[in-house]
Amino acid sequence: MDRSNHYEAAFAALLQARHVPHIGIDESRRSWLGGGRLKSLDFILPARGAGHWLIDVKGRRWPGGSPERPNRSWQNWATRADVVDSLAWAHSFGPTAAPWFVFAYWITEPQPPPLPAPLWTWHEQRYLFQAIPVADYAAAMKTRSAKWDTVCLPAATFARLTRPLAELVPELGAAADPPGSMDSLLLDRPCHAAPACLAP
Numbered sequence: 001m002d003r004s005n006h007y008e009a010a011f012a013a014l015l016q017a018r019h020v021p022h023i024g025i026d027e028s029r030r031s032w033l034g035g036g037r038l039k040s041l042d043f044i045l046p047a048r049g050a051g052h053w054l055i056d057v058k059g060r061r062w063p064g065g066s067p068e069r070p071n072r073s074w075q076n077w078a079t080r081a082d083v084v085d086s087l088a089w090a091h092s093f094g095p096t097a098a099p100w101f102v103f104a105y106w107i108t109e110p111q112p113p114p115l116p117a118p119l120w121t122w123h124e125q126r127y128l129f130q131a132i133p134v135a136d137y138a139a140a141m142k143t144r145s146a147k148w149d150t151v152c153l154p155a156a157t158f159a160r161l162t163r164p165l166a167e168l169v170p171e172l173g174a175a176a177d178p179p180g181s182m183d184s185l186l187l188d189r190p191c192h193a194a195p196a197c198l199a200p
Helices: 006-017 080-093 134-140 155-161
Strands: 031-033 036-038 043-046 052-062 097-107 119-122 125-133 142-145 150-152
Touching (some): 006 119, 006 125, 080 150
Parallel strands (some): 052 097
Antiparallel strands (some): 043 052, 097 125
């Protein structure tokens, strides 16, 4: 976890508010595994029953782009190394560990579109979290930029494969903001958005 990264700090605050046991990983120290250097995980959470969820938080602003040309799509790109390293971590932890990407969207417009999950307000900023198993992401990902070695999912695929945070930890299934607030939305509300596989 990078404590200077407000996306990761907001997710950590949600975990703490829900009293979810977790370990935040110090990203300033890269790890070596099997002779290679891997990108660090962000968090380790207990899975239901046994095992662990291995979390890599991906921070994205919504809308993206510039104020003059906003991009109102749910950006879901990652580097190919992010995918490979997350799967390598899961392999090292054993069969009861599963890697997940948690896309953290910083919602900067006062009136966002219909959202697929509740908003979490932290330090007067609003965030939307969408989770996807890295194995599912890897199976469906498309090349976004050969130059930068980035990948992404088409919007419809991303909407189909993302999961509510409650699938990671039941405590995260509660409304992120107090009932009746303007930010309290249903977890299973469908996402109607422009294609996500676009430049930021």
